[in-house]
Amino acid sequence: MVSIAFGRARQNDIYTSGIHGRKPTVPADFAELERRARAVMSRRGWAYIAGGAGEGRTMDANRDALDRWAIVPRMLRDTSQRNLETELFGQKLDAPVLFSPVGAGALAHPNADVHIGEAAAQLGVPYIFSNQGCAPMEDVAAAMDAVKPGAPRWFQLYWSTDDRLVTSLINRAEKMGAAALVVTLDTTMLGWRPQDLNLGSLPFARAEGISQYTSDPSFWEIVGERLKAATAEKPEVSLGAIKTLFSIARNVPGDLRENLTKPEPRAAVQTFLDIYSRPSLNWDDIATLRDRTSLPIVLKGILHPDDALLALEAGIDGIIVSNHGGRQIDGSISSTDALVDIVDAVGGRAGSRASGRKSDRGMKILVDSGFYTGSDVFKGLALGADAVCIGRPHMYGLALDGTDGARDAVANIIGELDLTLGLSGHRDVNDLNRSALKRLG
Incomplete structure (x- = not known):
């Protein structure tokens, strides 16, 4: 058991600064974080990063699904020592949180990917390098290593129609120290995004994010x-x-x-x-990855239990249950609802209770889309995820204060996770299961 008081330390830092009249640059709640970020971002940047597909129904569904689960605290348990550490693919992480890949990040802040990488390295959690980033992966890796040698990093792959490029990107990812290869499946073409369309703005057409x-x-x-x-x-x-x-x-x-x-x-x-992307991508293509890389393979964008089972049968190392932050399909199932179905399906296949030990599954399950707070992360872990990926919050922090902003936005989430863990009567994130929650309605 690791003795940790990250949440209290985070609070104390902020309150100590307050004694001297200094308020945090990065707000501690998501609504205010979003409001302040919008105030400093360009219209194009806000449309691309904050916008969703269609009428935004999937973004709403992501939040509604989380709200349907309530945390049920237990009392009189010694939670003076708590553990946030977890392990993914042989790497020990300081918390079960990752920085999600977000393309064209320079719309929020110059040299975005380097700043995000530094922020992740300072917190001891992985940054999934965006394939549509605004800095070469080698530059981001070097910046992270300058903060903490060997800082954990993964690489997101968009599967190009040209296999030469696919092979080259994978080889570069291996050389720069990626601990996993994350293949994004849900963006074989861009979704209908009115905020961008109404401005006639596609960042990549301006060489932003390539x-x-x-x-x-x-x-x-x-x-x-x-x-x-x-x-x-x-x-x-x-x-x-x-x-x-x-x-x-x-x-x-x-x-x-x-x-x-x-x-x-x-x-x-x-x-x-x-x-940049291959609409014909299929399971046969995924099967060739074992011949291309020795890295753990993670499939991002899985929402159907049958696809999760196919990934398990194919020997895939992990999946990210994701609807791309609500940016691809309007009216899609929420990531949280999909997570529940997938954990049940994969857990049953592995011969263990869905709410039981995650290590029995043989495949890591991560989740993203709509997770903005520490209590959100707590719910994701209790519903069966091994870790939760954070997207918009770190981009909003980045827009406000570069490296420090991206770090502080995620540090706030980890701090709240730590406090929620202890206040609800739990000591170890790895032991969370559905008994910590109650479904409402």
């Missing part, structure tokens, strides 16, 4: 081939097009002035848009 590609030699090889095969077209000239060209020139490697005149930067953007 740094993993423009830092990859295989990608530039593909760009070169496409340029050779291309027929000359006269582009439409407009003020908007000129602004977009400057954005592209700034966001791809090389000299700004040269990038304004060379065809490669614009071709790189079009190439990305054409090949």
Whole structure:
């Protein structure tokens, strides 16, 4: 048992600063965090990061599903010593929390991915590097190692239509020290996102969020081939097009002035848009991963119990129950409801009670989408998740205060998790199960 008082220490830091008249830059509640982040972000940045698919019904469903579960505290239990540590794929983590991948993070803060990586390293929890990041994975890994050598990091893979690029990204992920490969399944095409559409804003069209590609030699090889095969077209000239060209020139490697005149930067953007994801992706493709990497394989975007069982049969190491933060399908099942169904299905297949030992399953189950607070994380763990991934909160903290903001937003969540654990009569996050909760309605 690890003696930990993270929540109390977090409170004491804030209250001690308050004695000197200093209030926290990052609010301790999600509603205020979201409000302040919106105030400092651009319209495009807010639309992309905060927006959801369609009418936002899936985002609402994510919150409603969590609210249908109530924590039932137990009294007169010694909770003076508590343990938040957990283990995923052989790595011991300081808390069962991960920083989710969020693409085009520079819309919230310059050099976003480096700042997020530093924040995760300071907290001793993994950052899942975004495949659609704004900094090469090697730069983020180096920044994390400067904070804490060997700081845990995973890599998210969007499966391109060009297998050369898939192989290159996997090889780079291995070399930069990724502890797991997370294959995103639910974004083989972009969902209908009105907030972005109403602004006519797609970050990737401005070369925002394509740094993993423009830092990859295989990608530039593909760009070169496409340029050779291309027929000359006269582009439409407009003020908007000129602004977009400057954005592209700034966001791809090389000299700004040269990038304004060379065809490669614009071709790189079009190439990305054409090949970044594979709508034909299927289980046969996933089966080839064992020949491509020795890393643990995690499938992100699983919502149906049958797909979870197929992953288990395929020997997949882990899944992330996720509806992409409500950004892909309007009216989708919530991640929390899907988690319950999946834990029941996988737990039963493993021959153990759904509310019993998670180690019996043979496959790690993580969850994201709509988890904004420490009590949310508590519920996710009690419902059977091995860990919970945090998305929008760390992006909002990032927008407010860079590395410190991203760190503090997640530190607040971990602090509340610690206090909720103890106040509800529990000592170890790894022992949580559904007996800690009651379903309402």
